[in-house]
Structures are given as C-alpha cells and as structure tokens.
Amino acid sequence: MEKTVNQKAWFLILPVLILVAFSAVIPLMTVVNYSVQDTFGNNQFFWAGLEWFEELLHSERLHDALGRQIIFSLIILAIEVPLGIFIALNMPKKGFWASLCLVLMSLPLLIPWNVVGTIWQIFGRVDIGLLGYTLDKLGIAYNYTQDSFAAWVTVIVMDVWHWTSLVALLAYAGLQSIPDAYYQAAKIDQASRWKVFRFIELPKMQGVLMIAILLRFMDSFMIYTEPFVVTGGGPGNSTTFLSIDLVKMALGQFDLGPAAAFSIMYYLVILLISYVFYTVMTNLDKRDGV
Amino acid sequence: MAHSGNKPRVNTSAIVMTLYLVFLLLPIYWLLNMSLKTNEEILSVFSIWPRNLTFANYATILTDASWYMGYVNSLIYVVMNTVISLLVALPAAYAFSRYSFMGDKHLFFWLLTNRMAPPAVFALPFFQLYSSVGLFDTHIAVALAHCLFNVPLAVWILEGFMRGVPKEIDETAYIDGYSFPRFFIKIFTPLIASGIGVAAFFCFMFSWVELLLSRTLTSVEAKPIAAAMTRTVSASGLDWGVLAAAGVLTIVPGALVIYFVRNYIAKGFALGRV
Numbered sequence: 001m002e003k004t005v006n007q008k009a010w011f012l013i014l015p016v017l018i019l020v021a022f023s024a025v026i027p028l029m030t031v032v033n034y035s036v037q038d039t040f041g042n043n044q045f046f047w048a049g050l051e052w053f054e055e056l057l058h059s060e061r062l063h064d065a066l067g068r069q070i071i072f073s074l075i076i077l078a079i080e081v082p083l084g085i086f087i088a089l090n091m092p093k094k095g096f097w098a099s100l101c102l103v104l105m106s107l108p109l110l111i112p113w114n115v116v117g118t119i120w121q122i123f124g125r126v127d128i129g130l131l132g133y134t135l136d137k138l139g140i141a142y143n144y145t146q147d148s149f150a151a152w153v154t155v156i157v158m159d160v161w162h163w164t165s166l167v168a169l170l171a172y173a174g175l176q177s178i179p180d181a182y183y184q185a186a187k188i189d190q191a192s193r194w195k196v197f198r199f200i201e202l203p204k205m206q207g208v209l210m211i212a213i214l215l216r217f218m219d220s221f222m223i224y225t226e227p228f229v230v231t232g233g234g235p236g237n238s239t240t241f242l243s244i245d246l247v248k249m250a251l252g253q254f255d256l257g258p259a260a261a262f263s264i265m266y267y268l269v270i271l272l273i274s275y276v277f278y279t280v281m282t283n284l285d286k287r288d289g290v
Numbered sequence: 291m292a293h294s295g296n297k298p299r300v301n302t303s304a305i306v307m308t309l310y311l312v313f314l315l316l317p318i319y320w321l322l323n324m325s326l327k328t329n330e331e332i333l334s335v336f337s338i339w340p341r342n343l344t345f346a347n348y349a350t351i352l353t354d355a356s357w358y359m360g361y362v363n364s365l366i367y368v369v370m371n372t373v374i375s376l377l378v379a380l381p382a383a384y385a386f387s388r389y390s391f392m393g394d395k396h397l398f399f400w401l402l403t404n405r406m407a408p409p410a411v412f413a414l415p416f417f418q419l420y421s422s423v424g425l426f427d428t429h430i431a432v433a434l435a436h437c438l439f440n441v442p443l444a445v446w447i448l449e450g451f452m453r454g455v456p457k458e459i460d461e462t463a464y465i466d467g468y469s470f471p472r473f474f475i476k477i478f479t480p481l482i483a484s485g486i487g488v489a490a491f492f493c494f495m496f497s498w499v500e501l502l503l504s505r506t507l508t509s510v511e512a513k514p515i516a517a518a519m520t521r522t523v524s525a526s527g528l529d530w531g532v533l534a535a536a537g538v539l540t541i542v543p544g545a546l547v548i549y550f551v552r553n554y555i556a557k558g559f560a561l562g563r564v
Contacts, residue, residue, distance in 0.1 A: 016379065274402075
C-alpha cells in the first residue's frame with residue numbers, strides 16, 4: 001500500500017515514545033552509566049572507562065556461558081523449526097478437530113515460565129516424576145541434578161515441549177493462506193508430495209517461518225526462568241546460560257560494573273543477530289507485496 | 291489411485307497429532323494428578339492416578355490469603371498492562387500503517403529492539419528506577435515494566451492487521467466529515483476488532499508468564515502468584531501437593547483466554563501477517 005507522507009503522524013507515536021523512553025531508555029542509561037564506573041560501596045563511584053569491557057572480553061566465565069548459549073539456541077532452532085513444520089503439515093485443516101488441536105497446542109504457551117520449570121522438575125524426578133520413574137525402571141541412568149548430559153536433555157526437551165507449538169501455529173497460519181487452486185494445479189501436474197512441499201508450501205510459509213525463527217532465536221537466547229527452576233544452572237555450571245549468569249552477577253553478587261558491561265554486550269549480540277533476521281524478513285515482505 | 295494413496299496419509303496425520311498432543315499433555319496431566327494427591331501418597335507410592343482423591347491442596351490455596359492474593363495481584367497487573375499497551379499502541383500502529391514520516395523505519399525497528407531486550411538486563415535498573423520514584427511493590431510498576439516488551443509487540447501485531455484495511459475507508463470517512471478521533475473509534479476500531487483481540491491476547495500472555503521482572507519489582511503488596519510459588523519451594527520443605535495445585539491454577543486463566551480467541555489464534559501468532 002502506498003503511504004502518504006505526513007510528519008504529523010509523530011503525534012500519534014508520541015505516547016509510545018514517552019512510555020518506552022521511561023521504561024527502556026532511562027534504565028538502559030543506568031546500565032551504561034554503571035558499565036564505565038567502579039564503586040566501593042557508599043554510593044561512591046569512580047570512572048573506570050572500558051576496564052570492565054576488557055576484563056569481560058577475556059573472561060572465561062563469559063566465554064563458556066556464551067558458548068553454551070549459542071549451542072543451546074542452535075539445538076533449539078534445529079529441533080523446533082522442522083518439528084513445528086512437520087506438525088503443522090499434519091494438523092487437521094478445519095472443523096472441530098482443528099479447533100481442539102489449536103487450543104490444546106496453545107496450552108503450554110500460556111503457562112507461567114516458572115510453572116513450566118516446576119512441571120518438568122517434577123516430571124523428571126526419579127522418585128515422583130512419570131518420566132524419571134519410567135526411565136529409571138527401564139534401566140536408563142537419568143538424574144538431571146547430577147548428570148550434566150541429563151540436565152541438558154531435560155532443558156532441551158522442556159523447551160521443545162514449551163515452544164514447538166508456536167512454530168507449528170505460525171507454519172499452520174502460513175499453510176492456511178495457500179489457495180486451493182495451487183494444490184489443484186499441482187495435482188494436475190502430478191507433483192509428488194515432496195515437490196508440493198518444496199515448491200508450494202515452503203515458499204508460502206517463508207514469511208511466517210522467519211517470524212518463528214526470529215521469535216524462537218530471541219527468546220531462547222534470553223531464556224532464564226525455566227532452566228533456573230529445573231537445574232538452577234547446574235550441575236556445576238553446565239546449564240548456566242547468559243541470563244542466569246547475568247542475574248547471578250547483578251542481583252546475587254551485586255557486581256554492578258561487570259554486570260552492566262555484560263548486559264550491554266549481551267544486548268548488542270541479540271540486536272545484531274535480530275537485525276539480520278529483521279532485514280531478511282522485511283525484504284521478503286516487500287517481495288511478496290509487489 | 292488417488293484415494294488409495296490418500297487414505298493412509300490421513301491416518302498417519304492422526305497418529306502424528308495424537309503422539310504430539312500426548313507429549314504436550316502428559317506433563318500437565320502429571321501435575322494435575324499430583325495436585326489431587328496427599329503428600330504421603332506422592333512420596334510413598336507411585337500411582338498413575340490418585341488413589342485417595344483429595345482437594346485439600348486446592349482448599350489450602352483458596353483459603354490462605356497469601357496464596358490467593360498472588361492470583362489477584364497477577365491478574366491486576368496483567369490487566370493494567372494489557373489496557374495501557376493497547377491504548378498507546380493503537381494510535382502508533384495506525385501511524386505506522388498509514389503514513390510515512392521522518393525516521394519511521396528506524397523508529398519501528400528501535401521499538402522492536404525492546405522486545406529483544408533480555409529482561410535480565412533490565413531487572414536491576416528497573417528495581418532502582420521504580421524504587422527511586424516510589425513505585426516499588428505496586429501493581430502499576432510491574433504493569434509499566436512489562437510494557438517494555440508488550441508495547442512493541444502490540445504495535446507490531448496491530449500494524450499487521452491495520453495494513454489489511456484498505457485506505458479508501460479512511461478517505462471516504464474523512465470526506466463524509468468524520469473527525470480523526472470519531473473515525474478511529476466509530477469506524478476503524480470495529481474493523482480491526484479481531485486484531486485488537488489478538489494483541490490483547492498476546493499482551494495478556496507475555497505479562498502472565500513473565501516472572502523475572504515481576505518478582506524483582508515486588509515484595510509483599512503486589513507479589514505475583516509465580517513468586518509465591520518459588521518462595522514455597524524453598525521455605526516450607528517442598529509441599530509437592532500444594533505446589534502442583536498452585537501450578538494447575540495458573541494454567542486456568544490462560545486456558546480460558548485461549549478458548550475465547552481460538553478462531554484467531556493461528557493468524558494472531560503470525561502477527562497479522564498472513
């Protein structure tokens with residue numbers, strides 16, 4: 001749609017600007033402020049320049065947390081995106097069953113994140129949880145509080161449980177928008193199931209899949225509550241992701257300077273990757289809009 | 291040929307969906323199962339369904355103010371947040387969908403960056419900001435803090451829905467002598483009612499599920515249910531039954547909301563961009 005140039009539109013944006021400035025810019029400036037200062041308590045601050053940033057860039061703790069975070073996000077995307085598409089392809093198209101599937105699938109998305117953690121904490125326990133108990137009876141050694149591999153598996157399965165529906169619902173919305181004529185044409189051409197998927201469904205889902213990947217990347221990169229409740233970042237540090245580490249540093253140890261520097265770098269990494277996704281997404285939008 | 295080829299595929303779809311739904315519902319069932327047992331039964335025997343059905347855990351929550359006020363507090367700030375987010379997002383989304391102006395694209399991306407900000411980054415500065423203006427431990431503090439990610443999201447969703455409304459409608463209304471506020475409320479808002487519903491659903495959802503900020507910004511008066519639960523885990527020696535019952539009760543509002551928006555849910559998750 002052609003948009004008219006109208007500078008007065010700024011007035012319509014003003015409320016959002018004021019609100020977001022209050023709840024984002026002011027706190028962010030506080031963070032920037034802390035990141036370049038040092039304190040010895042008593043509210044006395046000293047200029048520290050880029051010291052914290054330098055220290056963090058060489059800190060093994062941050063490197064490890066970042067590495068774990070990247071691996072985690074990649075595994076999440078590699079499982080949830082194909083699985084979500086697969087589920088969407090198998091969903092009923094309309095009627096009662098479609099509504100039922102939609103409602104049941106959305107259920108995990110609406111559960112508070114710490115309750116998601118609690119559910120899996122209970123579910124995985126060897127003594128009282130169905131999953132842990134069953135695995136234990138099958139003779140599989142499984143203890144997510146002591147074995148870091150089991151902890152990783154638990155956290156990943158939990159995230160798949162929690163968020164695959166989001167990808168599936170997005171892909172489903174994309175599939176619903178494909179006109180029947182496309183399928184009929186494919187039938188006339190005797191296209192195989194795979195070809196229908198590859199040349200009709202996948203291109204039509206591209207836009208929504210980008211949203212799905214963007215959302216899943218952002219949220220898995222910021223994950224805090226669920227693994228914190230289930231494993232508390234342990235055993236050892238094996239499931240300490242960036243946010244968990246940051247909260248430990250900022251609210252636990254009250255190391256304001258390093259925590260602030262950490263926050264800024266963390267934010268910048270997310271921004272950078274999201275910007276790439278966003279640019280690709282808007283370009284796709286434009287191409288489809290023509 | 292086509293029919294014999296089709297039949298088994300329908301069945302595999304049903305099997306796939308059944309397996310997936312079982313995978314989704316099993317952990318929730320287990321929570322429900324535990325909430326209906328006594329603590330002795332939870333810890334002594336391993337049973338797939340409650341042997342001695344008891345509602346004592348729910349009774350504990352519904353009669354103890356420190357428990358049920360958690361739900362009330364959560365609902366208060368979630369509703370406040372949804373209302374605030376929608377009120378400011380509606381005009382902004384309209385501006386983004388209809389006009390181009392200086393810096394519009396950058397502004398839109400900047401708004402989205404707030405959705406990308408890790409709450410962990412904001413926890414400490416929020417705590418200091420709201421303490422210094424005297425809003426610490428109030429519902430409005432949590433509601434405003436959640437605007438950080440809900441306002442950008444609401445703008446994004448509403449903009450998607452508004453783009454689908456032809457501009458000719460606006461122009462005709464102006465020619466007919468409608469002023470902007472009257473046009474917006476009388477004509478435009480009903481047209482994007484489903485979009486507003488979806489945006490409200492998402493604001494509700496993300497505010498309801500968030501814990502880190504709401505826990506950091508409250509202590510007693512506005513303590514959300516999620517925080518009440520974590521405290522019990524550490525303090526009272528793991529009362530599994532009550533914990534499970536509290537968990538089940540947090541699922542109820544979400545399930546109700548889903549039921550109301552079920553027909554728009556798929557489109558909503560695509561943020562109006564299908």
